[in-house]
Amino acid sequence: MSGNGEWCTIESDPGVFTELIRDFGVKGVQVEELYMLEEQLFEEFKPIHGLIFLFKWVPEAVDPAKILRHNDIYFAKQVIHNACATQAIINILLNCHHADIELGAALAPFKDFTQSMDPMLRGQCLNNSDQIRAVHNSFARNEVFETFGRKTDKDEDAFHFVGYLPAAGHLVELDGLAEGPIDHGVVADGADWLAMAKPIIEERMNRYAGKELRFTLLAVVSDRKLVYTRRIEELQKKNESMPSDEAIEEINQLKEQIEQEKLRDKANKIENIRRKHNFLPFIVELFKVLGDSTKLSSVYEEAAKRGQERERRNKRLKTESA
Amino acid sequence: MALFGRTTQQRGASRYLVEFKAGRMTMEGKTVKADPRAGIVYIIKSEEDSLLHFCWKERAAATAEDDLIVFANDVELKKVPQCKDGRVFVLKVKETGRKLFYWIQEPDAAKDDENLKKVSEYLAGKTPPRNAAGAGAEGGGLPADLQAMGIDDAALQEMLGGVDRNQLMQLLGMQGGGGAGNLLQGLRSAVRQEGSAAAAPTATPTSRPPTGNASARGAPRKTATNAAPTSRIQLADLRSILGAVAPGAPAATEESAPIDWTPALSQSLLLPILSNPAFVERLTPHLPQDPLVPQTAQEVMSTIQSPQFQQAIGAFTSAFETRQLGPLIQEFNLGPQAVQAAQNGDFRAFVKALEKKKEEEAAPADSAAKPAAVGPSKPNNDDDEMSVD
Numbered sequence: 001m002s003g004n005g006e007w008c009t010i011e012s013d014p015g016v017f018t019e020l021i022r023d024f025g026v027k028g029v030q031v032e033e034l035y036m037l038e039e040q041l042f043e044e045f046k047p048i049h050g051l052i053f054l055f056k057w058v059p060e061a062v063d064p065a066k067i068l069r070h071n072d073i074y075f076a077k078q079v080i081h082n083a084c085a086t087q088a089i090i091n092i093l094l095n096c097h098h099a100d101i102e103l104g105a106a107l108a109p110f111k112d113f114t115q116s117m118d119p120m121l122r123g124q125c126l127n128n129s130d131q132i133r134a135v136h137n138s139f140a141r142n143e144v145f146e147t148f149g150r151k152t153d154k155d156e157d158a159f160h161f162v163g164y165l166p167a168a169g170h171l172v173e174l175d176g177l178a179e180g181p182i183d184h185g186v187v188a189d190g191a192d193w194l195a196m197a198k199p200i201i202e203e204r205m206n207r208y209a210g211k212e213l214r215f216t217l218l219a220v221v222s223d224r225k226l227v228y229t230r231r232i233e234e235l236q237k238k239n240e241s242m243p244s245d246e247a248i249e250e251i252n253q254l255k256e257q258i259e260q261e262k263l264r265d266k267a268n269k270i271e272n273i274r275r276k277h278n279f280l281p282f283i284v285e286l287f288k289v290l291g292d293s294t295k296l297s298s299v300y301e302e303a304a305k306r307g308q309e310r311e312r313r314n315k316r317l318k319t320e321s322a
Numbered sequence: 323m324a325l326f327g328r329t330t331q332q333r334g335a336s337r338y339l340v341e342f343k344a345g346r347m348t349m350e351g352k353t354v355k356a357d358p359r360a361g362i363v364y365i366i367k368s369e370e371d372s373l374l375h376f377c378w379k380e381r382a383a384a385t386a387e388d389d390l391i392v393f394a395n396d397v398e399l400k401k402v403p404q405c406k407d408g409r410v411f412v413l414k415v416k417e418t419g420r421k422l423f424y425w426i427q428e429p430d431a432a433k434d435d436e437n438l439k440k441v442s443e444y445l446a447g448k449t450p451p452r453n454a455a456g457a458g459a460e461g462g463g464l465p466a467d468l469q470a471m472g473i474d475d476a477a478l479q480e481m482l483g484g485v486d487r488n489q490l491m492q493l494l495g496m497q498g499g500g501g502a503g504n505l506l507q508g509l510r511s512a513v514r515q516e517g518s519a520a521a522a523p524t525a526t527p528t529s530r531p532p533t534g535n536a537s538a539r540g541a542p543r544k545t546a547t548n549a550a551p552t553s554r555i556q557l558a559d560l561r562s563i564l565g566a567v568a569p570g571a572p573a574a575t576e577e578s579a580p581i582d583w584t585p586a587l588s589q590s591l592l593l594p595i596l597s598n599p600a601f602v603e604r605l606t607p608h609l610p611q612d613p614l615v616p617q618t619a620q621e622v623m624s625t626i627q628s629p630q631f632q633q634a635i636g637a638f639t640s641a642f643e644t645r646q647l648g649p650l651i652q653e654f655n656l657g658p659q660a661v662q663a664a665q666n667g668d669f670r671a672f673v674k675a676l677e678k679k680k681e682e683e684a685a686p687a688d689s690a691a692k693p694a695a696v697g698p699s700k701p702n703n704d705d706d707e708m709s710v711d
Contacts, residue, residue, distance in 0.1 A: 141633075142634070266614065269614055270614050270615060271628070271629075271630060273610045273612050273614060273615060274610060274625065274628055274630035274631065275630050276610075277609075277610040277630070279608075279630075279631055279634035279635070279638075280634075280638065280650070281608045282605065282608035282609065282625075282631075283634065283635055283638050284651075284654045284656075285604055285605055285608055286605060286626070287672075287673075287676055288604070288656070288676060289595065289601045289604055289605060290595070290676075291673075291676030291677050291679065292601075293595045293598070293601060294591065294595060295677075296673050296676055296677050297670075297673045297674060297677060299586045299587070299591065300581075300586070300669065300670065300673045302585065302586040303581045303582055303583045303585075303586035303587075304579075304581050304669075304670075306581075306582035306584070306585050306586065307579040307580050307581040307582040308579040309582075310579070310580075310582050311579035311580070312579075
């Protein structure tokens with residue numbers, strides 16, 4: 001129960017994190033998954049405030065000389081086992097000074113309160129924050145299915161999240177398990193921190209590749225609707241002084257994209273409603289309906305066959321990568 | 323299982339109903355060995371779930387190492403006469419045959435019988451007289467809002483059939499945030515009235531969700547009000563769910579591949595089924611009830627194909643195959659064969675049972691189940707209607 005300070009595991013999904021951030025009361029940001037480490041993608045999502053790298057955790061020593069202690073970098077150590085995603089996101093958000101971002105009623109006071117503390121104490125404060133924990137835990141999967149999960153689900157625990165972002169003029173890596181922010185060098189004036197981060201993350205991916213490790217790269221970006229709206233206003237102004245069909249076309253396209261974003265927001269909300277829903281009665285009724293309406297046994301045989309095929313495929317993949 | 327692996331935290335500051343000093347004993351093969359640690363056996367009515375717990379903890383410890391939720395007459399505590407060199411009690415879980423041994427560390431052997439009697443009374447669902455119990459057993463009266471509804475003790479008894487008063491009070495007192503309480507919320511709607519209220523009694527280690535305050539909805543008071551008309555079912559549910567996760571449920575098909583429902587539950591399979599309003603109406607009540615979730619065939623379709631549902635059905639089948647769902651299936655009125663299949667963890671037999679059940683229910687029902695002509699299933703919901711083409 002919440003009183004015992006439990007943090008549940010939540011799904012590593014950009015939609016979940018976007019909702020999570022919004023539920024913290026943070027305005028102006030969302031989380032996007034970057035399927036590739038491509039500059040083109042960076043362009044599309046700019047401004048990008050930080051990257052979150054998710055990987056299967058392997059113990060790694062951090063060179064103490066690379067730890068950068070700086071008053072302008074906010075860093076909280078991770079003392080919570082199940083909340084490394086939330087932790088990584090909060091570490092990034094609390095380092096954001098972009099005008100688009102408003103920390104809101106949960107995180108702004110938290111930052112003020114913990115500003116003068118050391119990373120360990122900050123981590124403990126985060127752990128003890130009922131408000132932040134309550135939001136985090138509201139993304140838990142329905143407990144019925146937590147209970148009945150297969151053993152392999154436990155693998156989730158071994159995943160770890162670290163953040164990359166520009167802070168105090170440096171490219172830093174915030175790893176809640178490290179002693180402090182890890183310095184990846186000074187971001188030169190006018191240089192793009194993302195261009196700097198790319199080879200560093202690539203190198204890391206290559207290091208893990210071949211060990212059957214999966215990773216995910218997420219980006220904390222400005223709220224797309226905000227970005228599109230701003231662009232529309234810009235185009236409208238331009239169009240007033242110098243009308244052009246291209247501007248109007250782009251405006252319409254952006255309006256369409258805003259609608260798409262709204263649909264995505266709604267889809268995320270529905271997903272989360274489903275995540276929390278107890279589907280047991282639905283499942284039983286569905287089987288009854290299938291039993292009454294169709295050849296349930298052939299549906300089952302098909303499903304069992306597919307399951308076996310998938311299992312074989314997985315096994316083959318495992319032996320290939322071993 | 324994540325849910326049950328956790329050691330139980332200290333349950334508030336409530337006092338123990340009975341307690342005596344005792345050490346724990348562990349089974350090693352066929353012999354029982356005494357754990358030398360100083361400990362205490364106690365019975366407590368948990369503040370969190372309002373259920374009776376039988377616990378053992380190390381005397382100085384804050385948390386219990388053994389923690390069993392007990393229902394009336396599910397377990398019994400007895401002296402072990404074979405043990406000549408000490409005083410040993412055994413707690414027997416009647417259904418599963420599980421045994422927990424404790425060696426008495428009280429200096430005065432003369433008190434053993436008294437302690438045994440007190441514990442036994444609690445385990446039998448009786449509440450010993452307050453002073454005799456040593457600690458105040460709480461609250462005798464019905465919740466005020468039940469009384470306000472004009473439901474008195476006798477009426478409740480009638481409504482709830484065989485459930486005894488203690489169990490009833492446990493249920494009504496149940497906190498909304500408790501794991502089982504929350505499970506019940508979702509199940510309530512689906513469980514058939516005629517479901518066996520006298521589900522097999524069980525005792526199981528405390529179950530509490532890892533989900534923390536995610537489930538902290540529904541004030542207890544409100545729960546009590548809502549619970550009244552369906553409490554009989556709830557108790558049965560509760561028991562089945564607790565029973566479903568009884569320890570030692572053998573994993574029948576550990577090696578078998580997990581079933582992959584995704585391609586089987588395809589659009590082309592579901593489309594004709596969901597064009598029949600009768601089937602849609604059976605499923606929509608079990609969709610999440612939220613303004614964002616329209617209660618339509620389209621929504622049933624997209625729900626079934628959502629990763630969240632796929633995950634749930636995967637967990638369901640795997641729980642089924644590992645025989646965790648036997649008692650639960652019992653509550654769904656699927657017939658004895660389906661229940662048997664669930665108890666055996668045999669999904670194929672389960673499927674056969676469902677098909678057979680339909681055959682037995684014969685023609686009239688069958689013709690109604692044929693997909694109706696394509697058309698809007700709910701005229702007032704035209705916009706959301708699934709297009710069939």
